[in-house]
Amino acid sequence: MMKKQHQYSISIDHTQNADGSVPNDETFTFDFSSHDELFEIIEKLKSREDVGPEKAAPLALGIKLFGSVMLANKRDGLFVDLCPHFATFMKKLKQKKA
Incomplete structure (x- = not known):
């Protein structure tokens, strides 16, 4: 069964x-x-001091769009070296308090 996804344009x-x-x-x-x-x-x-209101949407959208392409192609030579660094970045982003 396929998990339902949010749809965006x-x-x-x-x-x-x-x-x-x-x-x-x-x-x-x-x-x-x-x-x-x-x-x-x-x-x-x-609400994060290191991001703020002006950068929140570009950062969130950039991460989500880039991340989904990268994960879909994680074994491709273009992305293989970046995946571990992206994972580290996402862990830091999710851990840090506002």
Whole structure:
């Protein structure tokens, strides 16, 4: 039996170029699933002094997206050396109190 997952959709809008000009309507949207409820994770990270409200969402989403790709390909040469370090980072992140 497959475990139910939370379903999410991410949309990225390119709102300004480096030179200050406004790009054409460039948007990228994709869907993904997670066993974690991401809004809860973001709220927890907001209260951490070493993360804070401004960095909470980018950090949570970055970890979840990267981590799921890495774990799905953990035996691939691209990720094999990184897996132990990622695991150590996640343990530290989860242990540290707000």
